[in-house]
Amino acid sequence: MADNSGKFTFEFDGQTVEARAGDTVASALYRAGRRIFTRSFKYHRPRGLLCMAGKCPNCLVNVDGAPNVRGCMTPARAGMQVRHQNAYPSLDNDWLSSVQHFDWLMPVGWYYKAMTHAWSWHAAEPYIRKVAGLGVAPEPGGGSKDYEHEWRNAEVAVIGGGPAGLQAALDLARGGAQVTLVDDQPELGGHLRYRKHSGAVLPQVIAQLRALQGVEIISQAYCFGLYEGNLLGVLQANPHPGAVERLIHLRAKRVVVATGAYEVPFAFENNDLPGIMLSTAVQRLIHLHGIKPGNRAAIVADGNQGDEVADDLRESGVSLVATMAPDDVISATGSAHVSAIRSKNGDFACDLVVICGPRVPDSGLLHQAGAKIAWDEERGAFLPLDLPVNVSAVGEVTGASLEPFSGPEIAHHKRSFVCFCNDVSTADLRGAIHEGFDHIETLKRYTTLTMGPCQGRMCQLSGIGVCARETGRQMGETGVTTARPPNPSVTLGALAGPRHHPTRLTPMHYAHVESGAVWMDMGEWKRPRYYTSGSCTSETQCVGEEYRAVRERAGLIDVSTLGKLDIKGRDAGKLLDKVYTNRFSDLKAGRVRYSVLCDEAGIILDDGTISRLAEDHYFITTTTGNLDFVQQWLEWWLVGTGWDVHITNLTGGRAAVNLAGPKAREVLATLTSCDLTSKAFPYMACREAQVAEVPALLLRIGFVGETGWEIHFPAEYGEHLWKRLLEAGQSAGIRPFGVEAQRLLRLEKRHVIVGVDTDALSGPYEAGMAWVAKLDKPDFIGRNALSRLAEAAPQQKLIGFIMSADAVPQDGAAILANGALAGRVTSVRYSPSQGKAVGLAWVAAASAGDGAEIEIRVNGGTARARIVPDAFYDPAGERLRM
Amino acid sequence: MSFVIPCPHCGNRSVYEFRFGGEVKQRPRPDASSAEWMEYTYTKVNESGVQKEWWYHRSGCRQWLQALRNTTTNEVMEAFFPE
Numbered sequence: 028m029a030d031n032s033g034k035f036t037f038e039f040d041g042q043t044v045e046a047r048a049g050d051t052v053a054s055a056l057y058r059a060g061r062r063i064f065t066r067s068f069k070y071h072r073p074r075g076l077l078c079m080a081g082k083c084p085n086c087l088v089n090v091d092g093a094p095n096v097r098g099c100m101t102p103a104r105a106g107m108q109v110r111h112q113n114a115y116p117s118l119d120n121d122w123l124s125s126v127q128h129f130d131w132l133m134p135v136g137w138y139y140k141a142m143t144h145a146w147s148w149h150a151a152e153p154y155i156r157k158v159a160g161l162g163v164a165p166e167p168g169g170g171s172k173d174y175e176h177e178w179r180n181a182e183v184a185v186i187g188g189g190p191a192g193l194q195a196a197l198d199l200a201r202g203g204a205q206v207t208l209v210d211d212q213p214e215l216g217g218h219l220r221y222r223k224h225s226g227a228v229l230p231q232v233i234a235q236l237r238a239l240q241g242v243e244i245i246s247q248a249y250c251f252g253l254y255e256g257n258l259l260g261v262l263q264a265n266p267h268p269g270a271v272e273r274l275i276h277l278r279a280k281r282v283v284v285a286t287g288a289y290e291v292p293f294a295f296e297n298n299d300l301p302g303i304m305l306s307t308a309v310q311r312l313i314h315l316h317g318i319k320p321g322n323r324a325a326i327v328a329d330g331n332q333g334d335e336v337a338d339d340l341r342e343s344g345v346s347l348v349a350t351m352a353p354d355d356v357i358s359a360t361g362s363a364h365v366s367a368i369r370s371k372n373g374d375f376a377c378d379l380v381v382i383c384g385p386r387v388p389d390s391g392l393l394h395q396a397g398a399k400i401a402w403d404e405e406r407g408a409f410l411p412l413d414l415p416v417n418v419s420a421v422g423e424v425t426g427a428s429l430e431p432f433s434g435p436e437i438a439h440h441k442r443s444f445v446c447f448c449n450d451v452s453t454a455d456l457r458g459a460i461h462e463g464f465d466h467i468e469t470l471k472r473y474t475t476l477t478m479g480p481c482q483g484r485m486c487q488l489s490g491i492g493v494c495a496r497e498t499g500r501q502m503g504e505t506g507v508t509t510a511r512p513p514n515p516s517v518t519l520g521a522l523a524g525p526r527h528h529p530t531r532l533t534p535m536h537y538a539h540v541e542s543g544a545v546w547m548d549m550g551e552w553k554r555p556r557y558y559t560s561g562s563c564t565s566e567t568q569c570v571g572e573e574y575r576a577v578r579e580r581a582g583l584i585d586v587s588t589l590g591k592l593d594i595k596g597r598d599a600g601k602l603l604d605k606v607y608t609n610r611f612s613d614l615k616a617g618r619v620r621y622s623v624l625c626d627e628a629g630i631i632l633d634d635g636t637i638s639r640l641a642e643d644h645y646f647i648t649t650t651t652g653n654l655d656f657v658q659q660w661l662e663w664w665l666v667g668t669g670w671d672v673h674i675t676n677l678t679g680g681r682a683a684v685n686l687a688g689p690k691a692r693e694v695l696a697t698l699t700s701c702d703l704t705s706k707a708f709p710y711m712a713c714r715e716a717q718v719a720e721v722p723a724l725l726l727r728i729g730f731v732g733e734t735g736w737e738i739h740f741p742a743e744y745g746e747h748l749w750k751r752l753l754e755a756g757q758s759a760g761i762r763p764f765g766v767e768a769q770r771l772l773r774l775e776k777r778h779v780i781v782g783v784d785t786d787a788l789s790g791p792y793e794a795g796m797a798w799v800a801k802l803d804k805p806d807f808i809g810r811n812a813l814s815r816l817a818e819a820a821p822q823q824k825l826i827g828f829i830m831s832a833d834a835v836p837q838d839g840a841a842i843l844a845n846g847a848l849a850g851r852v853t854s855v856r857y858s859p860s861q862g863k864a865v866g867l868a869w870v871a872a873a874s875a876g877d878g879a880e881i882e883i884r885v886n887g888g889t890a891r892a893r894i895v896p897d898a899f900y901d902p903a904g905e906r907l908r909m
Numbered sequence: 910m911s912f913v914i915p916c917p918h919c920g921n922r923s924v925y926e927f928r929f930g931g932e933v934k935q936r937p938r939p940d941a942s943s944a945e946w947m948e949y950t951y952t953k954v955n956e957s958g959v960q961k962e963w964w965y966h967r968s969g970c971r972q973w974l975q976a977l978r979n980t981t982t983n984e985v986m987e988a989f990f991p992e
Contacts, residue, residue: 178923255983258911258923278913278923627950659965659973663930666973667991806939811946 035105040117046103047316049213053079053086053098054316056109062301062364064088064098066114068479069159069450070127073118073363075301077447079308081211081249081515082289082484084448087112087161093271093518094162095480101264102213102247112162119363123158130441135455135474136462161480175266175273176524181207181243184259184279186250186392189217191422192285193232196242199283205241207277209261211249217287218307221314223339248275250286252512253392257282257417260512262521272521281417282396286389288423292382294453294489296358296440302365303380306336313343321379325349325368327356328383330430336381349375353435385432387488388424394510402503407431409488409507437493445493446486448479456493465498467491471508482514533587534682534745542763545569549766550652552588557765566767573764574771574859577731580760581688583752584769586737587745590635590654591677592661594645598670603637603645605807606664608791608800614639619711619726623781623799624657625809629790629816633657634781636737638713638726646713646724646739650781654678664808682745686752687735689909694756695736701725703736710908719751729907731772732900771856774865775900777827784825784853784867793821793869823850824875827895828866828883834890835864836883843882843889844874852883858899865899912983917990918970930963932956933975933991957981964988 033048039056046055053064053076063073064086077085079099086098089110098109114121138155142148185196188210196208214220215236219229236242248263259282261275290305292298302321306328312318324345326333329352337347355370359380367376385407393411394400396418403410403426410426423429437443441454451474464473467490476490477483483490487507495505531551533539544555545566556566563569576582594603600612609622616639623634633656635648649657654676661674686695692703701708701716708714713726723740740748753761770780779785779794790813791800800813830836835857842850855866874881877896882889898904913921932954937945954960959979966972976988 254911256912276923627946655967659928659967663963663965663973810939811937811941811943812950815943 035103037103037105037107037109039109040111044109046105050103050316051099052088052090052096052101052103052107052109054312054318055103056098057312057320058316058318063118064301065112066118066121066124067299067450068113068161068448069133070130071114071121071124071158072127072299072450073121073124073301074299074447075364076304076308076312077292078289078305078485079311080289082481084480084485087480089162092165093520094164095516097515100211113160126158135451135459173270173525174518174520174523175270176276177273178276179207179278181205181277181279183207183281183283184209184257184277185283185285186259187217187285187287187422187424188212188215188244188246189285189287189422190219190229190232191287191424191427192217192283193229193236195283195285195421197232197236197239200236200239200242203241205243207243207245207279208236209245209248209250209259209277211247213247215244215246221307221310222335223314245275249515250277250392251514251517253282253284253396253418254512260517262517272518274517274521274524281419284390284392284418284420284424285422286392286424288386288388288429289484290382290384291387291485291488292384293353293435294437294443294445294493295356295435296438296443297361297365298359298382299442299444299447300359300361300365301363302361302378303359303382306332306381306383309336309379309381310339313339319343319345321345321377323348323377324379324381325351325375325377326381326383327351327353327368328381329353329432330383332383332430336383340381345379348377353433356435357438358440385488386423386429387484388426388429389484390420390424391482391484391510391514393418393420393424394507395512395514400507400510402501402506404503405431407433409502437489437496445489446474446476446479448481448486449475451476451486451490453493456490457497460494460497465494467494467505467508470494477508480516482516483508484515531588533585534742535585535587535684535749538746538749539585539763544765547766549588552651554588555585555763555765557767558763561762570765570767570771571859573762573768576760576762577688577733577764577768577772578860579689580762581686581690581694581756582731582762582764582768583749583756584685584687584764584766585683585749586685587682587742588651589678589683590647590649590651590657591681591683591739592647592649592654592658593675593677594647594661594672595643595675596670596672597643598668598672599643599645600639602661602665602668602670602672603647604804606661607637608807608809608813609637610801610804611637611639611645616641617712617714619713619728621728621799623791623796624660625790625800625813627809627812629809629812630787631781631785631789631791631794632660634779636726636728638724640713640715640724648737652782680742681739682742682748683737683739684749684752685730685735685737686756687729687731687733688761689733689906690756690759690761691733691735694752694759694761697755698751699725705908719748719755721748723748729904730776730778731769732776732778732898732904733772733906734909735907770854771858774854774856774867775858775860775898777867777898779825779867780854789825789869790816790821792816793823794825821872823869824872825853826868826870826875827897827899828868828881828892829858829861829895829899830864830883831880831891831893833863834883834885836866836885836890841884842868842870842874843884844871849874849881860900865895870894910983912978912985914964914966914976914985915988916966916969917974917988918972919966922966922969926966926968928965928967930965930973933961933963955980959986 065074074085077083081097081100087095088098090096111118182205185208200206252260259277263273266273290307312320351370357369360367390411397415398411399413406429439454443453464470539555543559547556557569603611607622619638624632633653638646698719721744726737840852850870852868858865879894977986
């Protein structure tokens with residue numbers, strides 16, 4: 028689409044638009060004759076180019092699906108799809124523009140007054156959202172391009188590539204500093220690029236800078252925040268063809284702010300009509316894009332800038348119809364575009380009104396960083412003072428070379444706009460001040476002045492002017508509103524960063540895929556929820572079959588996601604005794620013990636089994652999600668003790684399966700020479716042995732309540748051993764089972780899952796695990812709290828319940844006692860062995876007696892249940908010892 | 910919060926690489942009074958000024974370290990491995 032003359036095309040609302048090299052979206056559209064670029068937020072008034080510097084809301088468009096893109100800052104690219112926003116059916120003919128005739132119904136703050144009932148806002152909100160607003164958020168997952176994040180460090184960061192920034196960067200680099208220069212334009216030079224008196228200095232300075240070592244230039248990147256520790260948020264557009272934007276976290280030892288000053292408009296009647304433009308925008312159109320901005324121009328100017336822009340206009344062939352002082356302006360006229368300007372000296376027909384407005388130091392970054400912003404009467408500007416350590420400012424942002432500006436007497440008119448983002452007029456501000464919102468911060472919140480996409484850049488100065496004049500205060504007394512990042516606005520996608528979600532797969536993952544696993548996420552891990560192999564079709568059916576396999580024959584579950592820690596050293600037992608509530612120093616080698624881990628307040632943090640492999644060697648399992656925490660917790664308590672303990676995380680290096688069921692022994696025996704009889708290998712014992720020629724650690728434990736072994740072995744044999752076990756169990760009727768069946772199986776045994784059945788208030792006594800706290804140990808983490816709790820009556824208890832009828836409540840259901848809320852269900856499932864739903868619940872101690880009746884919310888009603896003291900299935904624990 | 914911690918092992922690193930571990934406190938003896946234990950478990954000094962804190966360098970050397978930080982300015986004076 029790009030030909031050799033440097034011309035190319037893109038689409039705007041389905042129409043082909045021709046663009047030239049160096050064009051932005053806005054300049055190409057303007058050259059093609061477009062004058063209305065947006066419709067205003069509230070009244071749908073036509074709006075055209077105003078600042079051409081990315082500082083106003085007037086050219087926000089949708090580019091390739093991304094809303095609220097600043098057209099004047101976005102380089103035009105061949106084939107890009109640009110669409111208008113907030114107008115229906117089109118920008119030139121917006122039916123919603125009739126809204127402005129009802130402005131008397133909608134003064135500032137009208138929704139606070141009109142919406143007197145909660146329902147009225149709920150009823151009105153969808154319509155208001157449709158009519159008012161900016162772009163539409165893209166669909167989730169839309170767009171083929173990605174956002175990136177980058178971290179950089181700099182000795183000195185210079186923000187702004189105008190004359191002051193360039194000079195500062197040059198001086199610093201010559202002094203030997205490593206300098207990173209951030210500039211938001213495609214080329215360096217700032218205002219010298221479009222002001223013709225720049226002379227030949229610019230190319231020289233840029234060439235010198237580029238030639239220096241240690242200078243890094245980031246172009247087309249704007250700095251939206253200066254945070255603590257000189258961390259700069261920098262957003263770079265189109266860093267490479269594969270990325271939309273790159274968010275650079277730039278940390279600098281020193282920051283030099285050279286953001287310059289920008290021109291702002293002033294208020295008069297109809298000052299928002301397309302064709303009324305800031306003088307610097309006109310200069311940009313002429314000098315950066317070679318566009319003749321209009322045919323007949325009127326200039327409103329107070330100083331030298333008027334003469335400068337008059338020369339520019341004459342050279343580009345625009346005829347000047349009038350030049351007037353801001354004081355003389357009365358109003359502009361026109362419907363979709365300015366057609367005349369009325370002054371005290373008469374009316375002038377024109378198609379372009381050039382506003383030479385006051386220049387405002389772009390001190391937002393300095394203000395964010397903690398600088399004071401104080402009014403300078405001499406320069407007629409708010410200037411930054413008391414800069415923080417290691418932050419400095421150079422150039423116009425400090426107020427240097429600013430000319431004082433005397434604006435027009437403010438006429439309070441409902442079409443005399445101060446805020447272009449949210450359609451706030453001088454009349455609105457006066458009304459709000461007279462209602463009592465006379466402080467600049469309350470005025471801001473009530474009228475939304477400075478709260479639009481331009482973040483107050485266009486309206487702050489004139490808004491303060493109105494407030495000062497109406498309240499009889501000085502500008503300095505009135506003050507500025509607080510500056511907060513981001514300024515300007517930042518794409519949410521850029522903050523969110525790349526679409527990169529790490530996923531962990533177990534070593535047997537692809538074997539599960541072959542078995543038709545239906546997945547669930549557990550932290551970063553993927554785990555089979557259940558398997559669809561065999562004859563089952565629904566989840567209930569499949570889980571039922573898996574359940575029966577474990578209870579009647581044999582089942583195999585992948586538990587590789589368990590956290591696995593190897594604890595070695597002379598003092599390993601001492602550490603475990605100190606950190607876990609149970610006792611481990613007296614555990615015999617070859618034995619396994621369960622424990623919980625508590626904090627000093629006696630709250631359960633995690634649980635797991637601990638196996639003693641040798642005198643100085645233990646093996647811990649943690650819950651899947653708590654591995655990092657437990658490892659850090661153990662290491663923390665180790666710091667400074669001088670104890671001989673080494674902790675190694677084996678989680679990724681070991682696969683693990685649990686083989687369980689009445690036929691588990693017969694299946695496992697075919698693959699190992701290890702004596703599996705209960706006499707040689709009893710419940711809660713561990714052995715190291717070869718299983719299918721793989722070196723493995725076998726733990727005889729029973730989470731699901733049947734005879735079973737948890738087998739830990741090197742991850743590289745994960746698929747091999749998984750398949751060998753399934754083959755070996757084929758004749759016994761083995762089945763792989765998933766997390767859902769496991770949860771049901773363990774629930775029948777009343778085994779608790781930490782984090783599901785316990786929360787940040789649960790201790791071992793309330794959870795019915797008093798036996799796990801060995802208070803006769805001289806010291807362990809949580810002992811003091813637990814010894815007090817052991818004697819106190821708990822307020823709540825974790826109880827097991829069985830439903831009296833067929834109803835199955837949901838996890839989290841409320842529990843009632845005598846009609847009052849008395850607790851909540853943490854886990855509940857239909858139990859095939861009991862023929863009723865069984866579950867665990869927290870119940871107020873007074874209602875938690877054994878055998879007591881409780882009521883549980885089910886399907887909007889209630890159903891009765893009975894509290895059961897023991898496990899629902901095999902309460903004596905005989906099956907897992909068989 | 911976006912300050913830099915001079916990790917004694919890895920050098921100057923962004924605070925985002927670390928996990929905060931709370932104020933450094935002296936754990937009471939096992940036979941200390943309940944009041945002392947309650948104080949240790951539930952009360953934080955929350956010094957307005959320089960305090961000694963635990964930090965864990967999770968995206969770096971994975972070591973626990975202590976740092977002296979001014980809580981009003983977030984300046985980290987020193988970071989070290991505790992004895």
